[in-house]
Amino acid sequence: MKTFTYEKAATPEAAVKDIDTSGAKFIAGGTNLLDLMKLQVETPDKLVDISRLDLAKIEEREDGGLTIGALVPNSDLAADRRVVAKYEVLSRALLAGASGQLRNKATTGGNLLQRTRCYYFYDTAAACNKREPGSGCSAIGGFNRILAVLGTSEHCIATHPSDMAVAMRALDATIVTLKADGDRRRISIHDFYRLPGDTPQIENALEAGELITHIELPAPPKGKQEYRKVRDRASYAFALVSVAAVVDVQNGVIASASLAFGGLGPMPWRNPAVEAALVGKAPSDAVFEAAATALLADAKGYGSNDFKIPLARRTLIATLRNVTGA
């Protein structure tokens, strides 16, 4: 690990001021950043410790939604009785991720910003455009079983590994930030993540030194919620494919549907065409097949991850059968 200077921030305003070099980084739970620092994939010259900021509360808003502090640990968010009662898909996604120990440390903000688990991103001896822009992508033509089939580019085929963010995307979350100049921003999760294009090192809309302070969930959506995760072992493994579903059936017809996907793309994936294939229709396998076809129309396998395309189809259909009772 490269050495660094350390500063513990007392307030969010002080934290953004403490990011005063281009190599400075916030540290929250540290479960992703320290992992990457040990391998010198990340080499910050300064760590600004935000773990003790007063941003660890979950509050109800007047509009019926929830405001979640960026430092709320994943465990606490999953166990919060309001989340369990009204945003079960979020609790389920969190509980499907990592381990009890990691969830106790991992934070809401850090989880959104965790980096890909692409093997070559972790291997500093390998070419990787995300880690070393311009060096090439070892995963294309290499071991890519866990990588993306949607939203890829010739420069990077990494997936975003979070489970929580998939549920957040299905729930239309908004990310609230504080910038170094004191300005606040509200960014819809739908605009937060970036496709790799020819700049896979840029993963989201945050500016240098911008701090996530809160995540807002709108009032709970109508319908049944489910998070289904398919992985290589029964627990403690990242998703190969996951589906977060919120589907409302009224009088035998799908009145609304919100579906987001993990393990398939460089960001928690959502495609309005999938929902359009469902809404207004009576639930049936033919309708679910059409939704899967809409999801996977542009899917592209890279060899060892080809299996994800039929797996995503089957996982989506199984999830839809379950939430609609069809």
Place this chain on the structure above:
Amino acid sequence: MHFTINGQSYDVEPDIRTSVLDLCREHLGLTGSKKGCDHGQCGACTVLINGRRVNSCLTLAVMHQDDEITTIEGIGQPGNLHALQEAFVRHDGYQCGYCTPGQICSAVGMLDEVKKGWASHASGDLTDPKFDDAEISERMSGNLCRCAAYPNIVDAIREVGGAEPAGRTADEKDAAMEANARGELVA
């Protein structure tokens, strides 16, 4: 830097990069916590910080100067064993023992989570989690055991945690043990 570990105060000046795990093992002689992977993947380094189980390899010591850290040395001592330590001995919940301090610290934290009513991925109803063998396996999945002592670890934790027994026969238990040794996940 100042630390409180197992109720004792320590003043040391480790390198800024030192993890809580390396602080305990390399600077304070508390070698009970083990380093399996150093990347959050095995659970051998599990300790309690302010009563919550965490991976001590993935957390910086400098960030925990004001916290209560508990390692296996603080859970129980020879002649004064914690109920889980006794149960691990009674049920033979280990072979080489390398993962055991992490397993026990993790189980202490986990049983507290159960008491608080936290559900898990194995819970059918998140508002009313049952505590059974499937729950124990899921909740302990962050602790790997290279010797595959899982069935006996589950037995030890079940006994202390008061979970409903799976009612496994001796033969079924042997089969589960063999399946685990082959790398299959069996509660």
